Amino acid sequence: MRPLGRDLTDPLTEWLPRQRWFAGKDRAIGEVTIGADTELAPGEPGLRHVVLDVRQGTDVDRYQLLVGIRHDLPDRLRDGAIGQTSDGAHLYDAANDPELTRVLLAGMADEIRAGALRFHRAPGTELRRDLAGVPGSAEQSNTSLIFGDSYICKLFRRLSPGVNPDLEVNLALTRAGCAHVAAVRGWIDLEPDGGEPVTLGLLSEYLRTATDGWQLAITSVRDWLAHAGPGGVGRYPGGGPAPAGTPDVGVPAPPARRGDLGVPWRDGVPGGAEEAEPDVLDPGAAGGDFAAEAERLGAATAAVHRDLAVAFGVTPAPAGEVRAMAHRMHRQLAEVSAAVPQLAVYTEVIGRAFDELAEEAVDLPLQRVHGDYHLGQVMRAETGWVLLDFEGEPARVPAERREMAHPLRDVAGMLRSFEYAARFLPAGDSRLSAEASHGLELRARAWADRNRDAFCRGYAEAGGADPAANAVLVRALELDKAVYEIRYEARNRPSWLPVPLRSLAHLAPR
Ligand SMILES: Nc1ncnc2c1ncn2[C@@H]1O[C@H](COP(=O)(O)OP(=O)(O)O)[C@@H](O)[C@H]1O
Ligand SMILES: O=P(O)(O)O[C@H]1O[C@H](CO)[C@@H](O[C@H]2O[C@H](CO)[C@@H](O)[C@H](O)[C@H]2O)[C@H](O)[C@H]1O
Numbered sequence: 001m002r003p004l005g006r007d008l009t010d011p012l013t014e015w016l017p018r019q020r021w022f023a024g025k026d027r028a029i030g031e032v033t034i035g036a037d038t039e040l041a042p043g044e045p046g047l048r049h050v051v052l053d054v055r056q057g058t059d060v061d062r063y064q065l066l067v068g069i070r071h072d073l074p075d076r077l078r079d080g081a082i083g084q085t086s087d088g089a090h091l092y093d094a095a096n097d098p099e100l101t102r103v104l105l106a107g108m109a110d111e112i113r114a115g116a117l118r119f120h121r122a123p124g125t126e127l128r129r130d131l132a133g134v135p136g137s138a139e140q141s142n143t144s145l146i147f148g149d150s151y152i153c154k155l156f157r158r159l160s161p162g163v164n165p166d167l168e169v170n171l172a173l174t175r176a177g178c179a180h181v182a183a184v185r186g187w188i189d190l191e192p193d194g195g196e197p198v199t200l201g202l203l204s205e206y207l208r209t210a211t212d213g214w215q216l217a218i219t220s221v222r223d224w225l226a227h228a229g230p231g232g233v234g235r236y237p238g239g240g241p242a243p244a245g246t247p248d249v250g251v252p253a254p255p256a257r258r259g260d261l262g263v264p265w266r267d268g269v270p271g272g273a274e275e276a277e278p279d280v281l282d283p284g285a286a287g288g289d290f291a292a293e294a295e296r297l298g299a300a301t302a303a304v305h306r307d308l309a310v311a312f313g314v315t316p317a318p319a320g321e322v323r324a325m326a327h328r329m330h331r332q333l334a335e336v337s338a339a340v341p342q343l344a345v346y347t348e349v350i351g352r353a354f355d356e357l358a359e360e361a362v363d364l365p366l367q368r369v370h371g372d373y374h375l376g377q378v379m380r381a382e383t384g385w386v387l388l389d390f391e392g393e394p395a396r397v398p399a400e401r402r403e404m405a406h407p408l409r410d411v412a413g414m415l416r417s418f419e420y421a422a423r424f425l426p427a428g429d430s431r432l433s434a435e436a437s438h439g440l441e442l443r444a445r446a447w448a449d450r451n452r453d454a455f456c457r458g459y460a461e462a463g464g465a466d467p468a469a470n471a472v473l474v475r476a477l478e479l480d481k482a483v484y485e486i487r488y489e490a491r492n493r494p495s496w497l498p499v500p501l502r503s504l505a506h507l508a509p510r
Helices: 005-018 075-080 098-110 165-174 213-226 291-312 320-338 341-360 410-426 434-461 467-492 498-507
Strands: 031-043 046-056 059-070 082-085 092-094 116-120 134-135 142-148 151-155 186-191 196-203 314-317 362-366 378-379 384-385
Touching: 005 031, 005 082, 005 092, 031 098, 046 196, 059 075, 059 098, 075 082, 075 092, 098 134, 098 142, 098 151, 098 196, 098 434, 142 291, 165 186, 165 196, 165 291, 213 341, 213 410, 213 434, 291 362, 291 378, 291 410, 291 434, 314 320, 320 341, 320 467, 341 467, 341 498, 384 410, 410 434, 410 467, 410 498, 434 467, 434 498, 467 498
Parallel strands: none
Antiparallel strands: 031 046, 046 059, 059 092, 082 092, 116 186, 134 142, 142 151, 151 196, 186 196, 314 362, 378 384
């Protein structure tokens, strides 16, 4: 096998920053070196699995790449072209090449080993080996390959030492017979070099007919907001196209009537100063109500928490640890308000909520949780809600992602997501007058409150800790997540920053 060497690493300095999954776009690449190079398919086309060490300043991050090798590169693969070898062969991203991705599935079916790579089939699973994987279209931090209607294989692009919590938790929940996860069918890892194996890929049952929670929630919000406006089918509630930067949710709004729901219209936007009557602020009255789904999602969340507690155990956190938790919340608040000036006006109120948590000083049971729970991490399948992506918050180091936490942390995460869904459409529209914004804010609040309540009810009735009986904790956790989101949006999606800020104006009024 001929080493790829600089034929691969030289062009990667340019190529990597153009990839959605590359997490170092804010810094220049100093050097790319090959940590391991394993042949998975010889010949034409050839397939290599490559571990890359990417140095940026003093940091070195590991990534994995599937490199395809062909002398003739068909047009359909040109988008993934990386470079050429000295004998004229093309090197390209093989995740786009179905002829090569089938090697991964067959490898797991046959439980092969190749160099330090080990392919595993989940216990008791038979795998088809005749399917080719094609990349999914979802916006994601990794790369997922979909194999027919049967499997989805997530290739973790940035590699962390040890077993990835997504595999660890999904495997434990699959073994426990949990109905709210996509069953694990296989995985790929790197043989431990003294320590733990490094997870490279996770093969799960593909939920062919499921829709993700964010899309469903946004459909409901759009129905609710458009109900009052003159926008008509497929238009933004403000009456025109969505403002730049507003993600296209692709959901046609139903025909709407001017002046409906108590907000008068002026110049094509809702412009009434007066508050709508309470009885017209009932999202349950509009089409596409989400509350029943939110309640079921609450119940599914409680069931998963119960299974996680059984699988990984529960540890009591004494009051001192709760004070340490409040201290960490304060620290993040100070860091983020130094970096994002718009947060400064809320810091006092938010800080007080953290102090109340520290003062309450109760013992809390801690357990494994989802860790980055939001509407984009759940899918509604025919059988009910399914939770995805137990990797934790992407910015945290692996040890933090596996830390025990109070299960209401996930509840708080989902409550934030209802705030996001309710506010992300109106928050982007700079054309709205203050009065119009106020009318939309009232509606957003009504939608968020209805679904927050339904979710909490479903969670508590299914045996989860009652959020209402733990109001100080939930409020502190929710504000802590909002602070995290402000930093996340400022760094990753600045056009979304008004979304968490608008919800803080309501949650932490000055
Ligand atoms: N088992 C599954 N069945 C169907 N689609 C899935 C499944 N798992 C993930 N997806 C789709 O892939 C997307 C990304 O998955 P996720 O695990 O969140 O990846 P990432 O960690 O890269 O963000 C999800 O939002 C969903 O649309
Ligand atoms: O899905 P990831 O694990 O990559 O999580 C990160 O990105 C999320 C956005 O994609 C971000 O979630 C925030 O935006 C969501 C809407 O896009 C919203 O539903 C969430 O409530 C909000 O936190 C998440 O915080 C971040 O870690």
